[in-house]
Amino acid sequence: MTFHLGYGTNGFANHRLDDALAVIADLGYTAVALTLDHHHLDPFADDVGKQTEQVATRLQELGLRVVVETGARYLLDPRRKHHPTLVSEDQEVRVDFLVRAKQIAADLGADCVSFWSGVGSPDAWDHLKSGVAAVLETGPSVPLGLEPEPGMVVERLDQALRLRTELGNPDLLRITLDVGHCVAVEPQDAAACIRQAGELLVNVQLDDMLPGVHEHLEFGEGQLDLPATLAALTGIGYTGVAAVELPRHSHAAPDVAARALRALRAAQWLADAERAVRADPAAIDTLFPAAGRAVGAGQDAARVRLLTAFADVADDPADGLTRLYRYGTSAERRGVLCGLAEVGDRAPAAGVALVEDALRSNETDLVAAALGPFATRHLGRHAWRHGVLKCLFMGIPLTAVDGLDRHSDAELLRMVAAFADERRAAGRPVPADALALLGKAS
Amino acid sequence: MRIFDPHIHMTSRTTDDYEAMRDAGVRALVEPAFWLGQPRTNVGSFVDYFDSLLGWERFRAAQFGIAHHCALALNPKEANDPRCSEVLDVLPRYLVKDGVVAVGEVGYDSMTPEEDDAFARQLELALRHDLPVLVHTPHRDKQEGTKRTLDVVRESGLAPHRVLVDHLNETTVKMVADAGCWMGFSVYPDTKMDETRMVALLAEYGTERMLVNSAADWGRSDPLKTRKTGLAMLDAGFGESDVDTVLWRNPVEFYGQSGRLELEPVAAGAVDAATGSSVLRGER
Numbered sequence: 001m002t003f004h005l006g007y008g009t010n011g012f013a014n015h016r017l018d019d020a021l022a023v024i025a026d027l028g029y030t031a032v033a034l035t036l037d038h039h040h041l042d043p044f045a046d047d048v049g050k051q052t053e054q055v056a057t058r059l060q061e062l063g064l065r066v067v068v069e070t071g072a073r074y075l076l077d078p079r080r081k082h083h084p085t086l087v088s089e090d091q092e093v094r095v096d097f098l099v100r101a102k103q104i105a106a107d108l109g110a111d112c113v114s115f116w117s118g119v120g121s122p123d124a125w126d127h128l129k130s131g132v133a134a135v136l137e138t139g140p141s142v143p144l145g146l147e148p149e150p151g152m153v154v155e156r157l158d159q160a161l162r163l164r165t166e167l168g169n170p171d172l173l174r175i176t177l178d179v180g181h182c183v184a185v186e187p188q189d190a191a192a193c194i195r196q197a198g199e200l201l202v203n204v205q206l207d208d209m210l211p212g213v214h215e216h217l218e219f220g221e222g223q224l225d226l227p228a229t230l231a232a233l234t235g236i237g238y239t240g241v242a243a244v245e246l247p248r249h250s251h252a253a254p255d256v257a258a259r260a261l262r263a264l265r266a267a268q269w270l271a272d273a274e275r276a277v278r279a280d281p282a283a284i285d286t287l288f289p290a291a292g293r294a295v296g297a298g299q300d301a302a303r304v305r306l307l308t309a310f311a312d313v314a315d316d317p318a319d320g321l322t323r324l325y326r327y328g329t330s331a332e333r334r335g336v337l338c339g340l341a342e343v344g345d346r347a348p349a350a351g352v353a354l355v356e357d358a359l360r361s362n363e364t365d366l367v368a369a370a371l372g373p374f375a376t377r378h379l380g381r382h383a384w385r386h387g388v389l390k391c392l393f394m395g396i397p398l399t400a401v402d403g404l405d406r407h408s409d410a411e412l413l414r415m416v417a418a419f420a421d422e423r424r425a426a427g428r429p430v431p432a433d434a435l436a437l438l439g440k441a442s
Numbered sequence: 443m444r445i446f447d448p449h450i451h452m453t454s455r456t457t458d459d460y461e462a463m464r465d466a467g468v469r470a471l472v473e474p475a476f477w478l479g480q481p482r483t484n485v486g487s488f489v490d491y492f493d494s495l496l497g498w499e500r501f502r503a504a505q506f507g508i509a510h511h512c513a514l515a516l517n518p519k520e521a522n523d524p525r526c527s528e529v530l531d532v533l534p535r536y537l538v539k540d541g542v543v544a545v546g547e548v549g550y551d552s553m554t555p556e557e558d559d560a561f562a563r564q565l566e567l568a569l570r571h572d573l574p575v576l577v578h579t580p581h582r583d584k585q586e587g588t589k590r591t592l593d594v595v596r597e598s599g600l601a602p603h604r605v606l607v608d609h610l611n612e613t614t615v616k617m618v619a620d621a622g623c624w625m626g627f628s629v630y631p632d633t634k635m636d637e638t639r640m641v642a643l644l645a646e647y648g649t650e651r652m653l654v655n656s657a658a659d660w661g662r663s664d665p666l667k668t669r670k671t672g673l674a675m676l677d678a679g680f681g682e683s684d685v686d687t688v689l690w691r692n693p694v695e696f697y698g699q700s701g702r703l704e705l706e707p708v709a710a711g712a713v714d715a716a717t718g719s720s721v722l723r724g725e726r
Contacts, residue, residue, distance in 0.1 A: 285535070292540040293702055327489075329496040329539050363501050 006031030085118020546576025
């Protein structure tokens with residue numbers, strides 16, 4: 001069994017909870033991270049028991065697995081975001097809320113209640129510990145997932161693990177990991193964090209992020225290696241919920257959620273495909289062609305990863321590259337040419353033959369892809385210059401040519417100047433890229 | 443009028459044709475693998491042809507805003523040449539590609555044992571690769587050939603709705619309709635259907651599971667026959683929605699069973715295709 005892809009209801013803040021659950025399930029998610037909030041199953045409502053029962057029924061009808069999240073912004077204090085927390089003086093308000101959340105989680109059959117520490121001074125460590133202990137001791141027996149949150153007293157995985165150790169490793173205190181946070185503040189990548197958390201992982205939040213910036217981004221907008229992250233979850237045998245966490249995208253929630261699932265499925269496919277190729281390099285024969293429909297727009301990058309996996313394990317990478325190119329569609333050939341930048345140094349003679357073949361073609365994509373970093377390193381100067389000139393002929397922007405500024409030489413400039421003269425003699429416009437190249441040289 | 447030509451051999455056509463097709467409303471097409479007039483003499487000749495259908499021809503079509511797909515197979519005529527039939531061993535490598543939306547053209551030419559064998563093996567490949575099948579029916583002895591085709595399809599275990607039986611006419615349409623397969627009609631001067639007879643068949647059999655193609659190739663043929671048939675339908679009192687069913691929705695539904703239809707043409711590379719009417723070779 002594998003883990004369950006879900007979506008966080010805090011990313012559907014402008015939807016009724018019932019509607020949000022339906023949209024999430026209809027898109028194909030099989031889980032939901034339910035953030036308790038004033039309009040989404042308010043834990044302070046008089047009829048919270050009845051409401052919880054209805055939500056439980058709804059989740060069951062829709063086939064959604066659930067975790068309970070407690071990061072609502074103004075549920076406890078209408079003026080101060082997230083206040084009070086476990087590091088505040090009035091910690092008991094937060095403890096009371098978390099205990100209510102445990103009861104709701106128990107009634108929903110949720111995997112856990114996820115929570116964070118709070119913004120405050122590191123001196124509040126002991127105060128925090130006593131708060132966590134109080135939540136653990138009170139109410140039903142439900143696992144708690146402590147989430148390291150950038151800017152809070154517990155912001156990294158090692159701090160969460162230390163707090164757990166200091167509390168005597170209580171079985172019900174486990175870890176929630178937001179993989180975007182890993183990119184932002186952890187010293188290691190998300191996959192390494194997942195492996196470090198290991199069996200203690202009880203809840204996962206999925207989003208992209210840039211190093212040092214705590215801003216939840218859609219997949220592909222930051223620096224998260226999503227396929228490697230999902231592969232790590234599979235690798236540790238994680239079977240819980242992994243839910244997309246985009247709390248600032250509610251204005252376009254259905255579209256964002258659809259995009260996220262497409263990205264997750266593509267990444268999952270790629271993670272599985274890389275694993276299959278590493279286990280049996282021959283698998284690349286069927287996976288390399290399928291990457292286009294499995295991954296869509298990111299197919300070049302996906303194919304480069306497959307080639308990297310292949311080159312790591314294949315007995316004869318040169319033969320494999322040649323075969324994939326020989327029997328490839330245009331898109332597959334482009335993938336092989338892009339991949340030469342990464343793996344071509346292990347098969348330089350074969351790589352050069354493929355680049356030369358692509359430069360003989362008249363497909364703009366192939367010619368452009370042929371003139372990447374591999375060609376700069378290995379292609380003969382004469383052929384490389386003709387490749388550049390061919391780009392000018394075919395209207396391919398010279399930005400496609402790797403290292404043009406560094407490798408332009410007098411002979412290339414002579415050829416380009418002659419080309420420009422020929423154009424002028426025919427009364428045709430000279431491409432701006434040609435003029436720019438000549439202008440830089442003069 | 444949006445048009446999906448479910449059977450046309452663009453390899454044999456000019457850029458003028460592409461331009462005229464685009465102007466006529468053609469936005470997507472399927473080019474099935476067939477013989478080239480000049481017989482092939484070796485497997486390599488097929489491999490280059492398959493590459494061309496997946497590469498160069500797709501690229502060419504994209505320059506005119508037309509989504510190009512193909513069906514791949516060993517055609518029945520060349521299945522009789524032992525120098526060519528080994529292409530069946532190479533075929534599986536190609537059936538996994540993007541842009542391949544069916545196995546085809548398969549079927550009968552002279553109804554020989556060699557054709558029996560190639561037909562059956564390729565139906566099996568279609569099953570294994572989860573692809574629909576485009577079946578050519580013979581020019582000679584068409585009724586007997588169509589009957590035998592339907593028998594072989596039935597024995598193959600392929601569901602009838604996964605099969606398009608093509609080049610039908612007044613004498614063969616009923617048995618295919620009864621079998622539950624999709625029905626293809628080539629509106630092709632002199633040798634196959636014409637617009638008027640086509641409209642009469644549509645009036646008699648309705649528009650469900652009916653496809654019209656130009657089958658334009660290297661012979662005297664007309665890549666705009668799809669549109670001309672659409673216009674003839676309108677003249678005869680069919681509604682625009684009926685025309686859309688026959689010329690767009692039906693081919694999309696049939697080939698869509700492959701899961702590989704991509705109705706936006708693959709971007710024509712790094713070049714702005716809007717500026718050139720022919721393939722870019724430095725003439726701008």
